[in-house]
Structure formats: structure tokens, C-alpha cells
Amino acid sequence: QRCLSLIKSTKFLNAYITVAEETALKQAEESEKRYRRGQPLGVLDGIPIAVKDNFNTAGIETTCASNMLKGYISPYNATVVQKLLDQGAVLLGKTNLDEFAMGSGSTDGVFGPVRNPWSYSRQYKEKSVPKSHSEDKDSNWVITGGSSGGSAAAVSSFTCFAALGSDTGGSTRNPAAHCGVVGLKPTYGLISRHGLIPLVNSMDVPGILTRCVDDAAVVLGSLAGHDPKDSTTIQDNFKLFELPNLTDVSKLSIGIPKEYHAPGLSSEILALWSKAADLFKNAGAKVIEVSLPHTRYSIVCYHVLCTAEVASNMARFDGLEYGHRSDMNKSTESMYAATRREGFNAVVRGRILSGNYFLLKQNYENYFIKAQKVRRLIANDFVKVFGSGVDILLTPTTLSDAVPYTEFIKEDNRTRSAQDDILTQAANMAGLPAINVPTALSERGLPVGLQFIGRSFQEKQLLTVAKWFEKQVKFPTIQLEEVKRHDHGVFQHQKSGNLKQISKP
């Protein structure tokens, strides 16, 4: 209930597309009863969770922030949603995103951009010097990053304890970095994609956004494992783990891939990155510079593969079985064309066009096949580095802190995505687990995060290291003054954000 009222008071953030008030209250009630009977369903029972609006939720609208699916109510739950509900989690609502998860700002959805909660924090207001147009306070708000910006904002603004995002090229880690939360992209195949409306099937993974690493581990534990409905999930049963409190990092070998010193990397983040490396070194870990030589080709190939699959995946939206259908009825073909023109925004249409171009018979070899080959090289780079004894890679998550919306929209979606995914998409190309850990505040008082990339299916090791790091950096809590006025008391309760420490309110 507190979360629901908090959602209302933070409505201006535009984090949610749909708030499932009624069903959430009902679920909370049921959970309450279970607790009274002393039979909770598990650690997640009664825990309020938000889900990105590209996961199917039975009975609750699933829009992908697109006209194409506005009003679409799915008849089934995505496997991850079902797993959460089965464990008693309370589904608060569906969070905002870029249309069909195509973007890195959460600015290109049909429901409008998501505002970064940190725009309204005391930290940001104190540090960002109001410029000439200071009277226009509202124009200073910064973006959340994307495409899971709604989920990141929801977690960051305390409206839920955890949120599901999706991560295809960085869509969970990028907004997590900008919103100062933990964003975990698990290994491809560890969590079922069934019910996640795909962007790129071969790279998509459900992402987990929480306020601390321990929470991410708990949510991961409840979602991971084989799903007969997703043939790409691993067959072996996932072993639940609890994260140990690492005290000794001396046996660890941390790799610093030099190629991640990418053009455009802000000096602030560069400094933070080397500070983090020093942190490990000083604690006794082995820190070595490593090379992933094919990294620089990664983003280009990512775009070829991404758009090709987008072109294919979007083919089903033809207005026949579901979703938007144009009134145009001259012929089936003209209906298709009008439906798709009206249903998709320019970004989606652009990616469909380029994807189809890459898949044309005369281009297939030169683009798609080549990109796939390079993808293999990129994956092999990681295999080599991990084979050489490196346990975890440490990199920045983003090139800089979040930029104001007015700044962000000066560049088109394609340019932005190419810049913003540059440090994150390689992990998707290789299918590796990666996590953003909020590290510090920038000079402007905005969160900055660093990324850890781990070995395939070695989430436990990755999260353990991330947890140790999280403990060292002591990332500050967001001071949401405006909201605090409305909801006094909630914050004391939720500050720690640790699921296991929070009993039912």
C-alpha cells in the first residue's frame, strides 16, 4: 500500500505505464494471510515488484510502449512473472521503456520519457549549478538511460523493492548505472525468456534491478533454471546460493580490458574506474590489464544482428491476430503497411528496414554472416581472457553520468544507442553475465556505476565480488526531498533495501 501511494506521488517520473492497483492489493492481502498462518511462500512473499512492460502479464496490459500493443492484454504470464507470483510477490505494475526496448534513454516510448529520480534528489540539486534558465527548474531533469528506465526509476525511487528489466545490449545495466541501482544481466540461458517480447532472441535476457547485490541474488535464485517453454535455457537445475561475505580478495584476479577505455569516456568515470581497480589491488587481489581485441567491432556487429532479428521478430505485428489494426481495407497488403506505419515509431521502423536490408539475399553474406563471425571472435576473446586465469572483468558501465533530457534528444536514437551500448553489448554478444554496481556520485550529484563481467553461469562468483565491491564503495542513498514530504517514514524503513532484512510492513 505504501508503495502504491508512493507510485502515485512519483507519477511525474513516468516510471510506470500501468499500475495494477487492484490486483496488487489483492495479492498483498493474500500474502498477509499466508504470513498470519505462518506459511509464507518464500523470501519473496509479499515483496512488491515491478515488471518492465515487455513481459507478458495475464490480465494486465502489456504494451511495449508502442501503439502497436496499446490495450493488448496477454492471456498468459511470462515464465519469470509466473515464478514471481508463485512465490507470493506482489506485482505492482508495468514499467515504462523505449518502444519495444529499442533505445538507451527510455525516451522513445509512446507514453513519454521516464524521468530520473535523481533529478529530484538533494544531491543533484545541490551540485548541479543552475544555469541561465534557472527559473525553468523542470527542464533540468535527466534521463534514466534505457531501455529499462522505468524499472530502474521504480527501484531507485523506492516504489518497489525489485524490478524486472530486459537486457539485450545493456538495457538493464545502463539505466541501473544512471539511476544508482544494481542491474544484473544473467548468463544467456539461465533465465527463461518465455513471455518476454523479444528484441533480439539470441541476446535477450531478463534483467534484475534491485537496490543491493544481495537482493539481486535472491531474485535471481527465484527466477533461474530450466524452462520447458524456452529451449535455450540450460537443462541442469540451478543451484540456489546465498552470497558469502567476502573478506579475502587476494585469490581473485581482476581483468581490466584496455579496449573499454573507449572514446568519449568521461574523465570522471575513468578516474573512478582506476580507483576501483586500486581498491582491489590494495585489498590483495591481482589486477591485470587484459585485451579483448575485437571489442571495437562489437557495436557495429551488434547493430547488424540486432536489426536483423528485429526485422524478423516484428514481422508478426501485422494487425491480424492482435494489436493495432489500421482501418485501411483496400487490400491485405495495404492494411499491413498502414498498420505497421501507424503502430511502430520511427526507431522501430528504421531498425526493421535496415534489418531486412541486411537479410536480403545479396547482402546476407556480407553483413549478417560476417557479423556472426565477428560475434564468435568477440565471444572467443572473453573465453581466452577467462582461460588465462582472470576471474572477473571490471569496466565502466556508461561513458558518462546521465544527461538532461533536453541534451539527450539532440542526437537521434541510433547515434545514442551506439554510444550508450558500447560498453555493455559485448557481454550480450558473448552471452556472459554482467552487473552494474552503483559506485559513486558524479560532480553533478548523479550516480555512476561500474560493470563486472563474469564467466558463463558463474553468477555466484560475479555477485560475490560485486557484493564485496558494493560494501567498499558505500554508494549514498538517494535523498528524494519532494517525495519525502508526502511519504514520511517510508524511507527509514526501506533505506537498506535488503530484502532479507525487511519483514512485512
Place this chain on the structure above:
Amino acid sequence: MAAAAARGCGGVWRRAWQRGAGGPAPRGQRALACNVRAGAVPAGKSGLAPWVPVVGLEIHAQISSNSKLFSGSQVQFAAPPNSLVSFFDASLPGTLPVLNRRCVEAAVMTGLALNCSINKKSLFDRKHYFYADLPAGYQITQQRVPIAVNGSLSYSLCIDNKMSQMVTKTVRIKQIQLEQDSGKSLHDDTRSQTLVDLNRAGVGLMEVVMEPDMCCGEEAAAAVRELQLILQTLGSSQAVMAEGQLRVDANVSVHHPGEPYGVRTEVKNINSIRFLAKAVDYEIQRQIEELESGRTILNETRTFDSKLGCTVPMRDKEEKQDYRFMPEPNLPPLILYDAKSLPANMNHQQVVNIDWIHERLPDLPSVKRAKLVEQYGILPEHSFTLLNEDGLTEFFEDVIKQTQMKPKKVIGWILKDLLSYLKQYSLTVKESPVSSFLLADLLNHLEKKEISSTAAKQVFAELWKGEGKTPLEIIKEKKLQLIQDQKDLEQICQAVIDGQENEVMAIKAGNRKVLNKLIGLVQRETRGRSNPVLVKQLLEKKLSE
């Protein structure tokens, strides 16, 4: 334009005939000429090198399985529209394909039966095109690495119409690939709307690609018939063409010997084996006529109009399609195992073991035929007829088990009497009113010489009425027993001799043929109840007295 008019359908064959000597040889004759004889078709009056027709086939066989290729919805013919559609079949966003093991096994079985090498690793691809009955906008198929490759199929056909001379030919099988079926569109032109039924969408298909090793409609038809029998024997497909479980597209071209293949056309919409032969022969003739009139063949898709007996260009496929193939990212490579590669700890239910399937293959039609010929001493062509009718072999063998009559004689009853009755009444073997038990019973009476074969045919006709009488009851009722009392028979013979003075004179003069007439008269007198051998003896004895 004359040719075009002639092809304009409706009485095509007649008009072609009427053109007579001036034009190319009439179609009917040409088509016959092509039959089997190495495939070369003599050129028309032009006197150039003969034409060689080349025919390849693409056959889609619907897999006989409880559920679809990638979803759990049921497979059933003629169910109410859209009643067998899962979320995946309707391409709801977020749904993923899950491969049906049964379909994989059916394809492996079929591949083995067609002497293919089975790929232990095969891949799935997406083939994109927009069509109302293709909900996802792409079909999942196996374009790059199909499940089975490089096989062959032997089939036989008769050289003349009398089923007496069979030749065996072989067609190479290029590949067998697994793929999804599409839904069905119904166009309502009066209300200008299209209705879509997705019951068929996602049903598993095996696409069997036959190399262009055939040269006429008869060969194509015989090859497909053999394939159909194999599929039905394996149970991998019900392969009923009328229900669309077996769909055949024919690629046809003609060229001169020693020259490269001609431009080919693809003929679709062929829904019976008979029409396949017709469509292919028509298309061969059409192409020859086009070329001989100095025109060219377009690489196009044509449809067979069974009512008009000709092929016509398909309108909606004019645009060249680029299918933009792409690997299906939601399905890992399909891995099959054999006894050697099977991991020890693998759950048997989870893997497909090629060797295991191989060991359990049923006898294929060719083996069954050979066994029939060997076991029962029947003619090879009879074995073809037995296998061609569903259930006839079983019927034949059941009769043999229950009668003392020799199989060689039984086969005559099966093929001449039973089969012609079935054909006349358009019944299947299962629907026959005369069961194998009744026929065996009847044949036993015949074998014991209780009735003549003429009488036996009468009994059979009575049994066909299905009134529930036994052969014995009918024999008694109609008084068809052979006259066992020799004195009675002698009297009848004497009466016949007495009444036919001229004939008796002729016989005595040495014309033995006339004796048959007397035998016939005795038969008539006894209403078929006399044993002709005995009658002959008696007559001869009396005439020599």
C-alpha cells in the same frame, strides 16, 4: 495465338487434335509416347532432336502426430476453425517454439526408409514472407542443414496398360527437411474479406525434395505412390492427398539431349496422384509446343486446374520473393545420437537415437512385395496390386490362413472378384461386405469340389449383398451343390447327346472343339452344378461307345 486459344482450357485436347497435320503432334499421342520409354519425346514435324522432359518433385508430407511441430496444440483434420490454436500458433508476442520429439522421430524414420544419411546435427531457419495464414510473418524450416540428405527411392511402373511388364526406376532424394505448415485462408470474394483458420498453422511437415530424375507424369505418379505407401507403412504420415496430408509440387522443364536443362516451371495445386500424372504431362506438352513455336518458357509458378485438365499461371506469386532467411535463434541445433555417440548418462526419453529407430523400422513396401512373391508364389505385379489397396494384403493373407486353396488360386479371387466388386461399388477393403472369413469359407467349398467355380461366383454375388447368410446356406438355398450322384449326371449327359445330333456327328467326324459346346449345355442343364472335368469324361465315354 492459336496455341494460346487452345490452351485456354475447355476442350483443349479436342482442339489440339483438330489442328492436325499442320501443327505439332497431338497432345494425347505425345503424352503416350513419353511414357516410360527413356523419356525422349520425338520432335514434331520439324525433325529436330527429340525433347527430353525433366521432372523433379517437392513433396510436403504432414507428419502424423498428436501435437504440432513446435506447440502442444492437437493435430486433427476438419476440426472447427481455429479450435486447435495455441498461443504460439497464433504468434502471440513472447511465445517460443518447443520442438516435438515425435516429429523428429517421424522424419528420421522417413529418412532411413528413403536411404538418406541422417544429419546428427541439423539447424532451423526462419523463412520470411507476409501472408495472412502465416501469423509470425515467417515459417520455421530447415534451409541450411536439413535433418536428412542424399537418399533414394525405387519405384516400379508398368510399361503397358496391362500391368504385365514392370520396370523399376530410382529417383534420388536430395533432402528431407522439417518445417511448419501454414494456416488456411478462405477468400470470400462477394464480401471481399479473407477468413483465416489457424488449425493447420504449425503442424509438422516433412518436405521431401526429389531430384529431377523423372521424365513423365507416369513416373512422377509412380514415385509419389511409392513414397505414399512408405509413409503409410512407417506411420510417419497418413499421406492422404485428398486431405492435404501429402502435397506435391512438380518442377518441369524440357531440353534437347546434350544441352543444359531448360527453364523450368513449378506446378502447384495438384491434389491427387492421377492429376499429378496429368499435370506433368500437360506441362511437358505445353512447354514443347511453346518452344517449337519459337516462344520461351517463363520461370513461373503454375497451378493445375483439375476441371480443365491444364496448368495456368498463378497470379499472386508474380513478384520475386526474397525470403530473407535467418537462423532461428530460439531453437538450439537439433542433435541426434546413434548407439556410438549416445552419452551414457542421457535420459532415454530426452534423446533421439537413430540406431534405435533403425532397428524398429517396419518392413517397407518393396520388402513386403518380395516376401509375398516368395511366400505365396504370386506374380510380382500382383504383389503391387495387393499393396496398392489399403488392407488388401492383410485380407489376402487372412483368407489364405483359413483356406486349403493354394495362394496362386486365391489371388485370382482377390484381384478379379473382390477388387472389381470393391471398385464397382467404390468401397475400401475394410468396407467390403464379404469378410475374409466368408471368402475363405466359400473357397473351401470350391476347393472340396462341392460347388463349381461358376456356382462359387454366384455365391460370391449373394454374399456381396451382405444379408448375413453363410456360403453353405446360399449353396443350399440356391441348390448349387455339384451333382454328386454320377447316375444323375450320366442321365443328363445322355439327354444332351440325344438332343444334339448334328454336334455328335461333328465330334465323331473329328471336330473335338464341339465337345466344349456339349459340356456347356450340360452345365446349363445343371445350372452350373456339374463338375466340367467329370462331365467331359462322361461325354467322351458316351460318345466313344
